[in-house]
Amino acid sequence: MDESMPGWKRNVAVFLTGQTVSLLGSMLVQYAVMWHLTIQTQSGTVMMWSIVFGMLPQAFVSVFGGVWADRHHRKLLIIGADAAIATATLALALLMLSGVDDLWVIFAALAVRSTFAGIQTPAVSAMIPQIVPQSQLIRINGINQSIQSGMMLLAPVVAAAIYANLDIVAVFFVDVVTAVIGIGMLLLVSVPRIVRKDTGADGAPVSYLGDLVAGVRYIGRHGPVRWLMVLFGVTMVLVGAPSYLTPLMVTRTFGDEVWKLTANEIFWAVGMLAGGVVMAVVGTRVTNRVALLVGAILAAGVLTTGLGLATNMWVFFALGLLVGTAFSCMNAPAVTILQETVEPEMQGRVFGFVGIVMTVAMPASMVVFGPLADRYSVESLLVVAGALLVAFVVTVLALPGARRSLAQVAAPASAPASSADAEAPAARA
The missing domain is CATH 1.20.1250.20 (MFS general substrate transporter like domains)
Known part of the structure; x- marks a missing residue:
């Protein structure tokens, strides 16, 4: 890929803007849930379980998420994962509005979000070289790193303002809106699908396990x-x-x-x-x-x-x-x-x-x-x-x-x- 890749600047700008909006919503939920559990329970054990449910599923699923990113259209994987995360967040918001605020409901939502993050993250990293010229990759990765770091400064402030003046359910609805915006902007990005040519010894497509072992x-x-x-x-x-x-x-x-x-x-x-x-x-x-x-x-x-x-x-x-x-x-x-x-x-x-x-x-x-x-x-x-x-x-x-x-x-x-x-x-x- 070279810089003659048509429309790459427009694609990258739209993609990073959408991902930034979506990332802001995700980080708002991260901070709001942490504060909510801390205030409501004041329990170190509860915080430990929130980390377990919020991180381990992503670690486990990332292995398979990487295989899927090589077998399927990465853009559609990102959209599907983002939509699933938003759906889980919306379900949690509606349950809490109806009075169901048990810890297991929050933990379940965290696990679902973490699971689909394990699908989304490798697909995003693998898709970037498809829309960015090689000579500009380090620059775009630097910009992406800056965006993520900037969100670390902005998200706690925004989350605190929403959580203090409204409640945690409002934060969840904001996350759903930002996810929809992110999905809508990604739909505007043209991403080619990787055409794989590798097959097994018998000429049949490689199995999922074969792909994993190959990785x-x-x-x-x-x-x-x-x-x-x-x-x-x-x-x-x-x-x-x-x-x-x-x-x-x-x-x-x-x-x-x-x-x-x-x-x-x-x-x-x-x-x-x-x-x-x-x-x-x-x-x-x-x-x-x-x-x-x-x-x-x-x-x-x-x-x-x-x-x-x-x-x-x-x-x-x-x-x-x-x-x-x-x-x-x-x-x-x-x-x-x-x-x-x-x-x-x-x-x-x-x-x-x-x-x-x-x-x-x-x-x-x-x-x-x-x-x-x-x-x-x-x-x-x-x-x-x-x-x-x-x-x-x-x-x-x-x-x-x-x-x-x-x-x-x-x-x-x-x-x-x-x-x-x-x-x-x-x-x-």
Whole structure:
């Protein structure tokens, strides 16, 4: 794909606008449900179950969602998933209006929303390269990252205003409206359907299980993709620790005033927003995306260690902002490399596994770091997490196989390649 792709700017603008509106509604529900359960129950167990029902179905379904994204029309999958999520939210709103507000009803709605998010997310990631020229992928991914970070700043404010002045049911209705708008705008986007040519040994179409196995084998055998997934997963685990533990450190070290906790969240969100903007502005001029990605991960490790050593609150906040920036500067090139490197008919499955990593890795980090935070200081855990991340990256770079694999995808796919490079088996390592 090149920049002569007709109407790509219009398609991308309409698609991102619709997804932004839909994302706002989803995040309003996320915050409103969290606050509602906290206020109504004041139970840590209830909050735990809300996370279980709200996240685990997506992690499980992402595997199959990736297969479906490679077998069916991705645009229709996104529309169908969005419609199902909106329907579940509408049903919850009507039940609560009729007086049915049992916890199981809310948990069931969260599970349905999470299930269809597992279908929608890999389809969205795999569809973007179908409507965006390769040379512009990193810029569009940067813009998308900025939008998501901006929603982290806007959504809590809007959710609080609606929830405080009306009620949680009003938030649900807003989500339904934003979903309808998002679906309507996606219908205006022209998306080609991927035509697959692969068949089984007997000439018959590959089964769902065969597709799933093929996806696992692809990641295992495709050196660049395998190492990117490893780097991404470990970084998410070790970056997940500071993102969850920083409010605890603020409370223990700098005070439990609400404004301090709010400021901490704002600095992190602004950092991620800034990183996305940087990628949107200068991303297309980056000639070595692996160097950018690795540098961002190393910076996140060093800055996380700095978080644990900070004794001044504003220095701590500034370091959190920089960690958020580094994360965005890692995420945009990582996603872009996968979109450029992985064959179109395989992207759904690869991004399905990426979805599992993103959904599971950060909560998994809390299984380890959460209990440790009750025995040791958060400062020491942040120092250890940052040091482990730096040590891990240095170890990976010391492996010749990893260096060779990552070098194959360092340059943008649209960059000219030598004849030797063109003939090399770049997909294997």
